[in-house]
Amino acid sequence: xxxxxxxxxxxxxxxxxxxxxxxxxxxxxxxxxxxxxxxxxxxxxxxxxxxxxxxxxxxxxxxxxxxxxxxxxxxxxxxxxxxxxxxxxxxxxxxxxxxxxxxxxxxxxxxxxxxxxxxxxxxxxxxxxxxxxxxxxxxxxxxxxxxxxxxxxxx
Amino acid sequence: xxxxxxxxxxxxxxxxxxxxxxxxxxxxxxxxxxxxxxxxxxxxxxxxxxxxxxxxxxxxxxxxxxxxxxxxxxxxxxxxxxxxxxxxxxxxxxxxxxxxxxxxxxxxxxxxxxxxxxxxxxxxxxxxxxxxxxxxxxxxxxxxxxxxxxxxxxxxxxxxxxxxxxxxxxxxxxxxxxxxxxxxxxxxxxxxxxxxxxxxxxxxxxxxxxxxxxxxxxxxxxxxxxxxxxxxxxxxxxxxxxxxxxxxxxxxxxxxxxxxxxxxxxxxxxxxxxxxxxxxxxxxxxxxxxxxxxxxxxxxxxxxxxxxxxxxxxxxxxxxxxxxxxxxxxxxxxxxxxxxxxxxxxxxxxxxxxxxxxxxxxxxxxxxxxxxxxxxxxxxxxxxxxxxxxxxxxxxxxxxxxxxxxxxxxxxxxxxxxxxxxxxxxxxxxxxxxxxxxxxxxxxxxxxxxxxxxxxxxxxxxxxxxxxxxxxxxxxxxxxxxxxxxxxxxxxxxxxxxxxxxxxxxxxxxxxxxxxxxxxxxxxxxxxxxxxxxxxxxxxxxxxxxxxxxxxxxxxxxxxxxxxxxxxxxxxxxxxxxxxxxxxxxxxxxxxxxxxxxxxxxxxxxxxxxxxxxxxxxxxxxxxxxxxxxxxxxxxxxxxxxxxxxxxxxxxxxxxxxxxxxxxxxxxxxxxxxxxxxxxxxxxxxxxxxxxxxxxxxxxxxxxxxxxxxxxxxxxxxxxxx
Ligand code: FES
Ligand code: FES
Numbered sequence: 001x002x003x004x005x006x007x008x009x010x011x012x013x014x015x016x017x018x019x020x021x022x023x024x025x026x027x028x029x030x031x032x033x034x035x036x037x038x039x040x041x042x043x044x045x046x047x048x049x050x051x052x053x054x055x056x057x058x059x060x061x062x063x064x065x066x067x068x069x070x071x072x073x074x075x076x077x078x079x080x081x082x083x084x085x086x087x088x089x090x091x092x093x094x095x096x097x098x099x100x101x102x103x104x105x106x107x108x109x110x111x112x113x114x115x116x117x118x119x120x121x122x123x124x125x126x127x128x129x130x131x132x133x134x135x136x137x138x139x140x141x142x143x144x145x146x147x148x149x150x151x152x153x154x155x
Numbered sequence: 156x157x158x159x160x161x162x163x164x165x166x167x168x169x170x171x172x173x174x175x176x177x178x179x180x181x182x183x184x185x186x187x188x189x190x191x192x193x194x195x196x197x198x199x200x201x202x203x204x205x206x207x208x209x210x211x212x213x214x215x216x217x218x219x220x221x222x223x224x225x226x227x228x229x230x231x232x233x234x235x236x237x238x239x240x241x242x243x244x245x246x247x248x249x250x251x252x253x254x255x256x257x258x259x260x261x262x263x264x265x266x267x268x269x270x271x272x273x274x275x276x277x278x279x280x281x282x283x284x285x286x287x288x289x290x291x292x293x294x295x296x297x298x299x300x301x302x303x304x305x306x307x308x309x310x311x312x313x314x315x316x317x318x319x320x321x322x323x324x325x326x327x328x329x330x331x332x333x334x335x336x337x338x339x340x341x342x343x344x345x346x347x348x349x350x351x352x353x354x355x356x357x358x359x360x361x362x363x364x365x366x367x368x369x370x371x372x373x374x375x376x377x378x379x380x381x382x383x384x385x386x387x388x389x390x391x392x393x394x395x396x397x398x399x400x401x402x403x404x405x406x407x408x409x410x411x412x413x414x415x416x417x418x419x420x421x422x423x424x425x426x427x428x429x430x431x432x433x434x435x436x437x438x439x440x441x442x443x444x445x446x447x448x449x450x451x452x453x454x455x456x457x458x459x460x461x462x463x464x465x466x467x468x469x470x471x472x473x474x475x476x477x478x479x480x481x482x483x484x485x486x487x488x489x490x491x492x493x494x495x496x497x498x499x500x501x502x503x504x505x506x507x508x509x510x511x512x513x514x515x516x517x518x519x520x521x522x523x524x525x526x527x528x529x530x531x532x533x534x535x536x537x538x539x540x541x542x543x544x545x546x547x548x549x550x551x552x553x554x555x556x557x558x559x560x561x562x563x564x565x566x567x568x569x570x571x572x573x574x575x576x577x578x579x580x581x582x583x584x585x586x587x588x589x590x591x592x593x594x595x596x597x598x599x600x601x602x603x604x605x606x607x608x609x610x611x612x613x614x615x616x617x618x619x620x621x622x623x624x625x626x627x628x629x630x631x632x633x634x635x636x637x638x639x640x641x642x643x644x645x646x647x648x649x650x651x652x653x654x655x656x657x658x659x660x661x662x663x664x665x666x667x668x669x670x671x672x673x674x675x676x677x678x679x680x681x682x683x684x685x686x687x688x689x690x691x692x693x694x695x696x697x698x699x700x701x702x703x704x705x706x707x708x709x710x711x712x713x714x715x716x717x718x719x720x721x722x723x724x725x726x727x728x729x730x731x732x733x734x735x736x737x738x739x740x741x742x743x744x745x746x747x748x749x750x751x752x753x754x755x756x757x758x759x760x761x762x763x764x765x766x767x768x769x770x771x772x773x774x775x776x777x778x779x780x781x782x783x784x785x786x787x788x789x790x791x792x793x794x795x796x797x798x799x800x801x802x803x804x805x806x807x808x809x810x811x812x813x814x815x816x817x818x819x820x821x822x823x824x825x826x827x828x829x830x831x832x833x834x835x836x837x838x839x840x841x842x843x844x845x846x847x848x849x850x851x852x853x854x855x856x857x858x859x860x861x862x863x864x865x866x867x868x869x870x871x872x873x874x875x876x877x
Contacts (some may be wrong), residue, residue, distance in 0.1 A: 017412070022433050028431060033379035034372020034552070038501045040580040043816040045502055074372035090263060090370045094362050098236030099369030100376060100501040100550030110812055125825035131816050133500050133551050134236045135793030137827035139786070 003067055007032065008076025018064035022056075023047045025063045026073055034074035034103045038131065045130025048104040049073045055111035074093035074103035077110060086110045087152060089147035104130050109144050118148050204282055204844070208273040211287035214295035215340055216269040218247070224319050224331040226253055227265035232280040233522060236265050236790075238783030239280045241364045243288060244519040245356035245779055246281075250292030250349065253330070255356050260364055264526050267542035274627060275522045275558055276671065278747055278844035281779055299330050302337045328845045329636060347385040351777070360782030366546070375548040377501060377520035378579055380507040386415060387566040388578030388745060389438035390561075394587050395809040396667045400424075411437045418571045423564060427572050435581065443617040451666055456495070456625045462598045462615040464545050465663035468638035471647040474655030477613040480600045487694055488600045489687055493679035493872040495619075495804040495811075496592035496672055502550020505579025506562035508572040514541045517566065522556040526627060534563045535570060553794075554671030555629055558590060575722040583814040591804055591811075592672030593619030593642065593665065595681035603737035607695035609706055611655035614684055618642035619665040621675050627735045638662065645851055646679035648684065649705035649716065649745050660841030667811060674847035678795055678854055685742035685855030689862065698731065699741050699859070700724045715838045716750040719743065719772045726834055727754035727770035733864055737767055740860030744851030747844035749775050753792070754830075755856035757864055764861055764875055766796055766829040773849055775840060776839030788833040788849040795853030797822035800875040821872075 005012050007030055014029055021040070026032050026049065031066075035058060038046030042060040049058050050072040051065075078084040086106050096102045105128065112119060112127050119127070124144055132140070177334075179184045209231050210216060219227040228247050234240045240260040248255040265268040296316065303321045304311035306328070309509055314321050351357070368375050393399075403424060409417055413433030416423045424441065428434035450454075459465075480486050506519035515535055519529050524544045549556060549779040565578040580588065594618040604610040621641025622628055638660040648656040692702035703720055707713045721741050723729070729739055736758050743752035751773040758765050771788045778784050803818040813819040859867040 017432070020430070024431050033374035033376075036376075037378065037503070037579075040817055041582065042813055043582075044501065078371075087370050091362070091366055094366060094786070096236075096363070096366065096369035097238070097786060098501070098549060098551045099365065102369055103372045106370070121829065128824045131365075131499075131501065131821060131823065133498075133553070133794070133821070135732075135790035135797070135822070135827075136786075136822045137793060137822070138789045138831050141824065141827070152402070155192065 003063065005063065005066060005071065007071040008073060016063060019062045021059050022049075022061045022063045022066050022071070023058040026071070027074040032073050032075050034101055036103060038049065038101070038104070044101070044104075045108060046101050046104040048107040048130065050107060050111055052132035053111065053114060055108045074107060077106065084110060086113065086147040088150055089143040093139045093143040093146060095136050095139045095143050097136055100133075101130060105132065105140060109147060113148055113151055115151065119144065128132070157568055174651050176481040182632055184432040187268045201875055205273070207271070207283040207287055209271045210269065211291060211484065212344065213814060214291045214298065216267060217291050217529075218251075218295050218385065220299075220330050220334040222331045222335060224329040225257045225259065226251065226319070228258055228260045229267055229269050229450070230260050230270050231263050231524070232284070233262060233275045233546050233552070233844070234260075235275070235549035236558075237280070237521070238363055238780060241361055241783055242281050242779040243290055243357070246285070246288045247292045248356050249354045250289045251296050251319070252316045255361060256366075257319060263542050264545045265524050268428040270524055270630050273523050274526075274557055275552070276554060277461060278607050278846040278848065281842050289348050290345050293348055294342065297343050298340055299333050301341065301343060302333050303328055306333065306336060312460055317477075329668060351372060357779050358777070359780070361388050361780055363783065376502055377507070377518055377547040378502055378505060378550065380547060380577070382507060382509055382575035385507065385570065385575040385577055386427055386429055387431045387434040388425055388427050388565060388576045389422055389434040389576060390564050391438055391441055392584050392588055393445050394583070395445050395447045396451045396806065396811065397449065398447040398809075401444040401446040404441070404442040408437050408440050411440060413437070416572050418473065418568055420451070420567060425564060425568050425578070427576055436453040436596030447809055449666070450809045451806050452808070454856075456594060456665065456806055459598050459663050459665065460594045460617050460619065462596055462617045462661050464617065465661050466828065467661045469657060470638050470643050470660050471658040473651070473657070474611070476611040476613045476655040476657045479602055479655055483602050486600055486602045488598065488690060488692055489870060491597040491599070491683040491686060491870045493595045493682060494671065494802070495594045496802050497586055497589045497796050497804055498551070498553045498555035498672060499586075499816070499819060499821060500551025500553055500555050503580040503585045504556065504559060504561050505577065506565040507575060507577040508562065508565035508569040509575035510535060510566050513537070514543065515566055516543050516545065517562055518545045518547055519559065519562050520547055521557055521559040521562070521716065522549070522552050522554070523559060523627060526557050527562050530560055532565055535566060536588060553673040555590065558625065563755055568627045579821060584816040586819065587811050590668045593621060593669035595676070595679040597680070598832060599683055599687035601687065601691045602694050603691065607697055608651070609653045612648055612650070612653050613656065614646060614658045614680070615661065616643055616646045616659070616676070616680060616683070617663060618676060619663060619669040621669065621671060622766035622863050623662065625670060629818055641675040643680065644675040645744055645746055646684070650703070651708040651710075666731045673794065674746065674850040677744065677847065678798060679872070681742060681744040681851040682799065682854035682858065685744065685852060686858050686868070686870070687858045689741070689870070694742075700714035700729055703741075712745065712748070712750070715774050716743065718836055718838055719750045719752040719774050722834060722836060723752035723754055726772060726832060727756075729754055731863065738860045738864035740856045740858065740863060742852035742855035742859060744848070746848035746851050749773060749844045749848035751848045751851055753849075753852040753856045755853070755860045757857060757860040764800060764857070766826070766828045766857060768832070769828050769853070769856070770832045771849055772834045772836065774836040774838050775845045775848070776837060776841050776843040778835050778837065779842050781835055784835060784845050785833045787845050791830050791847070791849035792831055792853055793822055795829055795850040796826070796857065799854035799872050801873050802824070803873050
């Protein structure tokens with residue numbers, strides 16, 4: 001069927017089976033490759049993006065549910081000329097190793113900071129449940145605290 | 156270095172004593188022709204750092220200099236997270252005399268001619284390229300200087316260079332401008348390398364060169380590759396150990412939405428469709444019955460992997476350990492086990508292949524560019540040169556991509572439909588078709604003398620394949636060494652001060668594939684040996700740190716090992732006391748000549764072990780990029796902690812399980828120590844192995860801490876609950 005899907009502020013007309021996971025629409029039809037496939041079963045978080053500001057695991061989210069909503073992917077996290085504090089913090093802490101899991105973590109973190117602007121370690125432990133095989137969690141924790149700080153300074 | 160003229164009349168020098176192309180294996184001819192016993196051969200193999208296996212005599216296949224004076228560095232080694240692209244850029248920038256910001260590191264496609272004939276693995280990318288790459292950079296710089304001298308018609312020694320701009324005092328010209336005017340290059344003698352103290356980038360914690368791409372979500376991975384008119388493939392794979400195809404029912408599949416073609420080959424069945432989802436749904440709809448000879452259970456596997464079963468080779472021996480341990484009283488004996496472990500790298504295996512009549516183009520995440528090229532060429536009936544493997548950034552390697560024959564299937568599907576086909580595993584397939592870390596069983600025996608020093612010690616290891624059966628190593632090598640060099644990695648006794656010691660490797664053939672997993676046998680072997688060292692120290696009534704130090708010899712390796720042990724004890728303020736509900740555990744190992752000591756601090760939370768802090772002291776020799784070495788230590792500690800505490804593949808009714816993250820329990824954010832303190836020592840004058848050595852001590856350090864905290868000795872991984 002034909003649907004209209006707004007991703008990173010741009011509206012797209014696409015012809016797709018409405019039950020297709022949003023992940024594949026974003027990756028293969030809109031060619032936004034920053035959102036990753038890790039498991040396809042909502043178990044790793046590599047595919048995390050935002051739907052109306054909420055972190056969603058897009059591999060397990062049918063595209064039809066996103067109609068009429070704002071989808072944001074890692075490519076749209078920073079606004080023109082202004083890098084998002086989470087990405088800034090990730091750069092300052094030199095977090096990524098292989099990098100494959102990182103967009104999912106950054107999207108999860110960005111959504112978390114909207115809810116809890118200054119998360120404690122316990123908040124981070126409870127809310128950041130994505131998988132990173134390279135074991136970058138140690139730097140990620142530092143980056144999350146730093147992002148919270150940067151974000152408060154910006155506003 | 157001597158000069159020799161090649162056919163093109165270039166002066167062609169050797170960059171390396173042994174450029175090694177054609178020998179193509181870790182253990183080169185130098186070792187094979189010597190009539191040595193298998194035991195000493197094994198000892199050699201344990202410390203060998205294989206030289207780079209590729210072309211290092213022509214800078215023009217490594218570097219491309221663009222008109223804007225930027226430099227492309229084509230790397231034959233792949234970037235899988237270990238940070239080598241950054242270190243390679245540092246090494247090149249310092250000798251090329253350009254600002255590192257001007258260097259972009261790219262994966263060299265196999266067709267470029269700059270191909271590693273072996274692999275990216277074994278923690279040797281930087282150590283093996285340390286000399287050749289700097290020499291290539293220096294030579295490239297010299298080539299450009301000499302061309303400039305020709306253009307300006309003045310002697311080259313009147314020229315100076317800074318950041319890619321050459322000057323004779325009155326005028327300047329950029330590398331890019333020189334290159335634009337040069338059609339044929341003369342390769343000069345290798346210039347003398349700079350003194351290490353003169354380097355601007357080497358030794359500095361330069362931020363990763365791929366940082367921005369990875370933070371902004373750039374499409375750099377194999378799974379991100381696209382080509383015009385690309386379609387999607389899926390391949391039916393067995394989910395049962397040892398299963399062969401019994402019956403296949405394709406009824407109705409060809410008419411499913413999006414299906415382009417079903418491809419039946421002698422060894423697999425695949426389907427090509429217009430989207431990933433359609434390909435997956437069509438594959439699921441193919442009704443396959445499998446036939447398996449046996450309904451394997453975990454207990455069957457555990458019974459096979461026992462010391463005493465299979466074949467044994469003594470890989471290390473000094474003195475008469477057997478006589479002492481068989482005959483004396485009061486011999487301490489302990490057994491340890493570790494389970495099969497999955498790689499679980501986040502990016503699944505797969506490839507994008509486009510096969511045309513006379514060539515094939517393959518985008519893929521692989522650690523074995525050459526092997527993949529040869530396999531695909533053979534299957535398609537093409538010449539090697541007609542297959543171009545374009546390596547992409549890897550979404551994790553960890554050894555999982557040291558064998559990537561799945562690319563053959565993408566190529567075969569592409570040939571069948573005449574379009575580019577992208578074909579990737581799903582997660583269940585990834586778990587069930589992994590080449591696992593083999594399960595192990597260890598028996599340690601030890602005997603103390605009257606003073607409480609170790610008189611004799613031995614380590615028996617039983618393991619499935621690691622290097623055995625690997626297509627990467629010719630059979631002749633593995634059978635000549637006589638034992639599985641990967642399985643006993645880290646399995647030898649490093650306490651050479653013990654007068655009688657030996658290590659024996661037992662090999663069993665398992666019904667499912669096991670292979671290279673980051674650090675190979677190191678984690679499990681160190682778990683056994685270093686746990687046992689604590690057990691012996693306790694029996695002797697000695698401090699575990701002093702006890703270790705007392706048994707290390709004063710040769711170079713011994714001194715380096717002692718230094719990391721002493722420093723780790725100091726940094727962590729190591730104590731045998733339980734303080735504020737926390738206890739410490741100590742362990743040390745040496746891997747590929749890099750010694751590493753760690754102290755783990757653990758506590759209990761609701762009956763579960765929590766690792767609060769890890770102190771890690773490692774001596775990798777020269778640290779080209781100390782920040783990325785730290786990152787490798789942090790990552791290794793977390794991966795080793797994960798494997799030691801939580802991870803376990805099991806076998807239920809012939810199926811390898813679990814098949815998804817979560818049930819395959821791995822360390823998450825909440826399990827990560829709040830403190831990881833990494834200290835780097837430098838007691839060698841060259842860069843050594845980094846990516847695997849820090850995985851060694853983790854498991855044993857945690858187990859030793861748990862013992863101190865709870866009084867219970869954890870002897871079976873995973874050890875989360877004791
Ligand atoms: S791919 Fe969506 S959670 Fe793993
Ligand atoms: S950085 Fe590699 S999986 Fe997270």
